Amino acid sequence: DGGITQSPKYLFRKEGQNVTLSCEQNLNHDAMYWYRQDPGQGLRLIYYSQIVNDFQKGDIAEGYSVSREKKESFPLTVTSAQKNPTAFYLCASNTNAGGANVLTFGAGSRLTVL
Amino acid sequence: AQSVAQPEDQVNVAEGNPLTVKCTYSVSGNPYLFWYVQYPNRGLQFLLKYITGDNLVKGSYGFEAEFNKSQTSFHLKKPSALVSDSALYFCAVSVRDDKIIFGKGTRLHILP
Numbered sequence: 372d373g374g375i376t377q378s379p380k381y382l383f384r385k386e387g388q389n390v391t392l393s394c395e396q397n398l399n400h401d402a403m404y405w406y407r408q409d410p411g412q413g414l415r416l417i418y419y420s421q422i423v424n425d426f427q428k429g430d431i432a433e434g435y436s437v438s439r440e441k442k443e444s445f446p447l448t449v450t451s452a453q454k455n456p457t458a459f460y461l462c463a464s465n466t467n468a469g470g471a472n473v474l475t476f477g478a479g480s481r482l483t484v485l
Numbered sequence: 486a487q488s489v490a491q492p493e494d495q496v497n498v499a500e501g502n503p504l505t506v507k508c509t510y511s512v513s514g515n516p517y518l519f520w521y522v523q524y525p526n527r528g529l530q531f532l533l534k535y536i537t538g539d540n541l542v543k544g545s546y547g548f549e550a551e552f553n554k555s556q557t558s559f560h561l562k563k564p565s566a567l568v569s570d571s572a573l574y575f576c577a578v579s580v581r582d583d584k585i586i587f588g589k590g591t592r593l594h595i596l597p
Contacts, residue, residue, distance in 0.1 A: 375528075402583050404585065406587070411494070411589065412589055413491075413575060413587050413588055413589035413590045414529075414575065414587035414590075415587075416584065416585070416586065416587075419583065419584065419585075421583050427584070429584070430586075459526075461528055461529070463528075463529075471517045471534075471536050471579070473519070473531045473534060474519075474521075474529070474531070474577075474585060475531075476521075476528030476529045476530070477528050478526075478527060478528050479526070479527070479528055481526075
């Protein structure tokens with residue numbers, strides 16, 4: 372079945388550590404996205420990528436980094452510079468059609484900083 | 486800059502009654518508008534979208550939404566609510582640059 376796989380589902384991290392969240396899709400989608408979800412704040416866009424080897428900052432990119440070396444993969448690194456990293460992280464993808472296409476979401480990764 | 490507002494954090498509706506979840510938007514240019522639903526600890530699922538054409542859009546599970554350009558709104562509606570409709574609902578907007586922005590979400594409680 373086609374879809375988006377996020378791993379790990381739950382992750383615990385000590386302050387000062389970097390952590391990488393995996394996002395893999397087998398939908399042959401061009402565009403991929405990372406959102407952060409916090410209670411009462413909805414989904415906020417961190418980074419998005421419309422094509423391999425290119426990506427753009429979203430509204431809250433500070434303290435995060437991404438790469439897009441393969442079409443199928445869009446990993447997100449939460450660095451120690453991110454002041455409040457505890458959140459639910461969602462990866463999504465769609466075909467590259469100028470914003471008109473529906474997003475397919477992964478099941479999410481919950482990061483907790485101890 | 487584009488933005489989406491969902492003015493209600495929570496909406497309570499009795500089962501069998503009609504429901505409305507509100508969404509207003511601000512964009513430069515013609516918007517693409519979407520509604521998604523989220524169940525606990527899950528990703529979002531697509532409900533419906535407006536791209537162009539008929540202002541009344543019908544989607545999954547009996548939901549519909551009406552695009553109102555003059556009021557910059559895209560409210561989600563259903564004629565008769567079910568308890569299983571209880572979930573978190575998100576409105577989203579994009580223009581032609583693939584940047585998709587979501588509202589803060591509205592928690593819908595359907596009371597039996």
